[in-house]
Amino acid sequence: MMTILKVQQLQKTYVVGNTEHQVLKNIQLTIQKGEFVSIMGPSGCGKSTLLYTVSGMDQATSGQITFLQHNISTMAEPQLAKLRLEAMGFIFQQHHLLKNLNLFDNIVLSAYLAKKHSRQKINTQATQLMAKLGIAQLAKNDITQASGGQLQRVAICRALINNPAILFGDEPTGALNTAATSEVMDVLTTINQEGTTILLATHDAKVAAKTERVLFMLDGEIIAETTLGKYDPINSDLFKREQQLNRWLVQLGF
Numbered sequence: 001m002m003t004i005l006k007v008q009q010l011q012k013t014y015v016v017g018n019t020e021h022q023v024l025k026n027i028q029l030t031i032q033k034g035e036f037v038s039i040m041g042p043s044g045c046g047k048s049t050l051l052y053t054v055s056g057m058d059q060a061t062s063g064q065i066t067f068l069q070h071n072i073s074t075m076a077e078p079q080l081a082k083l084r085l086e087a088m089g090f091i092f093q094q095h096h097l098l099k100n101l102n103l104f105d106n107i108v109l110s111a112y113l114a115k116k117h118s119r120q121k122i123n124t125q126a127t128q129l130m131a132k133l134g135i136a137q138l139a140k141n142d143i144t145q146a147s148g149g150q151l152q153r154v155a156i157c158r159a160l161i162n163n164p165a166i167l168f169g170d171e172p173t174g175a176l177n178t179a180a181t182s183e184v185m186d187v188l189t190t191i192n193q194e195g196t197t198i199l200l201a202t203h204d205a206k207v208a209a210k211t212e213r214v215l216f217m218l219d220g221e222i223i224a225e226t227t228l229g230k231y232d233p234i235n236s237d238l239f240k241r242e243q244q245l246n247r248w249l250v251q252l253g254f
C-alpha cells in the first residue's frame with residue numbers, strides 16, 4: 001500500500017471579528033492510494049474545511065499535510081496551484097460549468113491551460129471520458145441542454161481530464177435527485193476501480209454506503225470511522241451496507 005495523503009495534527013482557525021473559531025482540531029488522517037473514503041457529520045462540523053485545507057485551497061493554521069511526496073503545508077501558492085491542476089480533481093455540489101462554452105470545451109479547458117499534452121491528445125482523452133461516463137452525445141450542447149445528473153458527469157470529466165491522483169468531492173450529489181445520485185456514485189465507483197483515489201464529503205448515508213471507508217466528524221474532529229470495504233455494483237449487497245452504516249450512525253447519535 002502507498003500513502004497518498006497524510007494529515008498530522010491539522011488545525012484550522014477562522015478569526016471573525018475578535019473571535020477565534022477553531023473549525024479543525026488536531027485532525028489525523030491517512031488515505032492510501034486507491035481508497036474511496038467519505039466524510040460524514042452534522043452541518044458545520046468542518047467537512048468542507050477539511051477538504052479545502054488538505055487540498056491546499058485553504059491554508060492550515062498548523063499541522064502537516066503531505067500529498068504524494070509534497071509537503072502542502074509549506075508550499076508556495078504558485079507551486080500549489082500547479083500541483084492542484086496536475087494531480088488533484090475537484091467536484092462540488094454545483095457543477096460550476098461555464099455557460100459560454102459547450103460541454104466538451106468545459107472539459108478540455110484546464111488541460112489546455114496545463115499545456116502538458118497536445119490539444120489533439122486532450123481532445124481524444126475528453127472524447128473517451130465522455131463516452132465512458134455515457135454523455136458522448138452531449139459534447140456540443142451547452143449547459144442548458146443537459147440534466148443535472150448529466151452536468152455533474154461533465155464536471156467529473158472536467159475533474160479527470162488531467163488524470164489526477166486524487167479526486168475530492170464536496171457534496172457532489174447534494175443537488176441531484178435519487179436516480180442521478182445513484183448514477184453519479186456508480187460512475188465514481190468505476191473511476192475508483194480504475195485506480196483514482198477519492199475523498200468526498202456527504203450528508204447522504206446512501207452515498208457513503210457506496211464508499212469503502214467512512215469517517216465521522218463532530219465539532220472539527222474525526223471521532224470515528226468504519227470500513228465497509230469496496231462496493232461492487234454487481235455483487236455487493238447495497239441494502240446490507242446501508243443497514244450497517246445506518247446502525248453505526250445511530251450509535252454515533254447522527
Ligand SMILES: Nc1ncnc2c1ncn2[C@@H]1O[C@H](COP(=O)(O)OP(=O)(O)OP(=O)(O)O)[C@@H](O)[C@H]1O
Pocket residue numbers: 014015016021023041042043044045046047048049050201
Ligand atoms: N471562511 C470562513 N470564515 C469563517 N468561518 C467559516 C469559514 N468557512 C467556514 N466557516 C465555519 O466553519 C465551520 C465549518 O464549516 P464547513 O463548511 O467546513 O462545515 P461542513 O461540515 O462542511 O458543513 P455543511 O455540511 O453544512 O456543508 C462552520 O461553523 C462555518 O460557519
